[in-house]
Amino acid sequence: MKTLPINPLLAKELRLRMRNWRTFLLFTLYLVILGGFGVLNYAAVSNMLRYGTGDLAQVGQTLFVFLAFIQFGLIFFLVPGLTAGALSNERERQTFDLLVCTQLTPFAIVRGKLFSSLSFVFLLIFASLPLYGFVFLLGGVSPTELMILIAIFILTALIYGSFSLLFSSLFKRTITAVIASYAFSLFLVGGTAIIVSLFTLILFGMGNQNAIFSWVLLLHPVALFEWLFPEPGVELLREITQQAYPFNIPWLKFWHLSLLVKGTLAGAALYLATRAVNPLRAGRRSG
Template identity: 30%
Template sequence: MTKTTLINPILRKDALVNARSPKMIIVVTMINCLFAIIASVAFAMSFGSGYQAYYSYIVKLFPILGGCELAIICMVLPVMTATSIAGERERQTLEIMLTTPVRSFSIIAGKLASAMVTTFMYVVATLPFLAVSFVVGGLGWKSLFEFIGIVLYVDIYIGSFGMFYSCVRKTSVSATISTIITVVAIVLISYLAGRVMISAMYMTASVEAFKFYQAGIRTIYALNPFLWIFEFADQTFYADSLLPSLEKAGGYTVFMSDYMTWISVIFNLTVAVVMLKLASAKLRSGNRRKILSKKEFDL
């Protein structure tokens, strides 16, 4: 009788391996040391003359530390995901994995989930530093859950490209470089395209052209995978906006502005699912000939 489990077998295997690896302890310790230095500087700056304290410096710990956390995840995640399948191929264990009854998409999802669990361990390890802002009173539970949601979104989006290139590229190095270049190119091209349209918008004298540029800017920025995160942080902590005002804006522009976060998340998560599906198809088709040739050789 076959024993079923709700936990992805690939995730369970990688979780056990990562739990025994000293790399996790080293990385968590380095992140905590970095956060401790930032928190110490914030506390040192918060004390004025006498017993006066400026709590605004402490409240700003959350966006600063949260930004550092996301930056670390964006640097580490491409390496973890891009080397997952490519690393199995380099260790010559991929063909053995593909002979198991585990489906291709389950393998891809398990590898991605393993990387996501690792990044969430970084978040959990640094929660005491993030909690300082809650003690001071500048933030609430809503901000914490929103930050966790952002981490989850970043994991899925960047991880999907890492998994795709890990199946397409033959080496871990090329897969990692391709992942970083692709994500950075998508972010920069969409952002620069929006800036060009903003410059053109303020140079035009036509009302219709002004409205057209307004709609185009909102659309391009909504498709940018990370710009909504900066817009969300800017509005939450500084009550400001990265986007131009809605002067002379039409109904479509107002709609895109009001629902920019949801539109961006839904669109880019759809892109991530497509990338994972492509990775799953490439994983099985790219190694089918090798598996068949080995079976024929054994016969």
């Protein structure tokens, strides 16, 4: 029986990572933090039932959204730390030249490092599923919504992992790559919102010219969660852009555009990382 081919670099990295006790410690801390926040939120929201201001479905929906945002934040800030040292560590250990001399193509090296770094994040995502099982007991959330959420988590890890891997390929020191990755992440969180707010104030009352800068919000990490709040999300963006909301196509949502833009930028980041890894810098090797 033939087995599926697996990237040898990915296989090696997975063995090393799973043998490390720190992996299981971080695994435990992640679930404790996520579960702890979930319990606190449930305790707070369940008070609505005592006073007759809500039902179980509302509690389930609120808990689902709360867990989604907490887990998204944990993933968003874990990914740079796990990925930024993937290639720079090889340079610091002086094993990078040996790595590029193997039969692995530059893209295979980049791909193996990306998935080996994110494999732990993927495990965290699937390990958190029992917590969402409690949401189903309360109701208000469908399995389809949970599958969409898991897909968004995985895509988020791949997108921002690609950006961090680019910094890891550009810088020789891991600490520099980590700082650059987190600085970029903080810019996406705060910088995009600041840019839109500043230009909204500067161009206040100038009509549709404000809509140009609303496109910057496509880069904001939370933009992918518009599907959780379709109507409030649209109203918020309309308020920010002074009613000049440019995304009025019925079948094209804001988070669809955000995913397309971020996916394109992530693909470009992987291409640049592959170019940086290639010792010939000619890109003739494919893989």
